[in-house]
Amino acid sequence: MEKLSHSEIEKRLQALEGWEFNDNAIETSFEFKDFKEAFTVMTRIAFECEAQNHHPDWSNVYNSLNIRLNTHDAGGVTERDFKLAKTIENIIESE
Amino acid sequence: MEKLSHSEIEKRLQALEGWEFNDNAIETSFEFKDFKEAFTVMTRIAFECEAQNHHPDWSNVYNSLNIRLNTHDAGGVTERDFKLAKTIENIIESE
Numbered sequence: 001m002e003k004l005s006h007s008e009i010e011k012r013l014q015a016l017e018g019w020e021f022n023d024n025a026i027e028t029s030f031e032f033k034d035f036k037e038a039f040t041v042m043t044r045i046a047f048e049c050e051a052q053n054h055h056p057d058w059s060n061v062y063n064s065l066n067i068r069l070n071t072h073d074a075g076g077v078t079e080r081d082f083k084l085a086k087t088i089e090n091i092i093e094s095e
Numbered sequence: 096m097e098k099l100s101h102s103e104i105e106k107r108l109q110a111l112e113g114w115e116f117n118d119n120a121i122e123t124s125f126e127f128k129d130f131k132e133a134f135t136v137m138t139r140i141a142f143e144c145e146a147q148n149h150h151p152d153w154s155n156v157y158n159s160l161n162i163r164l165n166t167h168d169a170g171g172v173t174e175r176d177f178k179l180a181k182t183i184e185n186i187i188e189s190e
Contacts, residue, residue: 035141035145035150039141043134043138046130046134055130055156056156057154057155058155059152060151060152061152
């Protein structure tokens with residue numbers, strides 16, 4: 001899986017909502033009603049990560065969730081990150 | 096719930112394994128076999144956090160988990176943090 005160029009990343013970001021390219025990863029944040037809702041969404045995301053064998057760098061404080069995606073082996077952002085980002089977007093939108 | 100003094104925090108930390116006082120919170124890190132095991136433990140911790148109505152500042156990357164606890168309303172570390180830290184220790188030890 002090849003690392004995408006900056007311009008390829010910017011182009012693909014246009015198909016997502018609220019994601020940015022920061023510090024060699026694509027990144028987003030969400031706020032939920034409370035911890036329980038945040039962790040419920042994290043659990044749904046976790047199963048999809050496992051299915052795609054691709055895992056986020058993520059952090060949670062109460063109702064907030066920050067997610068960063070990159071592909072360690074490629075040393076940058078790849079199509080795998082955009083695939084997982086789209087999956088995460090679909091999960092959030094279905095809540 | 097009153098904020099504990101630095102010496103009270105250091106004393107209570109001796110009853111825990113692998114926790115440190117850093118940047119106004121008590122903090123620890125764990126490494127698990129893989130993402131699935133890390134997230135399984137996170138899920139068990141999440142239920143206890145909800146039961147104690149006290150929530151961590153935590154982050155996960157693949158098999159690693161970092162947990163920081165403090166009490167926002169008290170502006171520092173309180174007994175609630177040590178109660179939750181002990182609960183987390185018990186969960187980890189039972190794995």
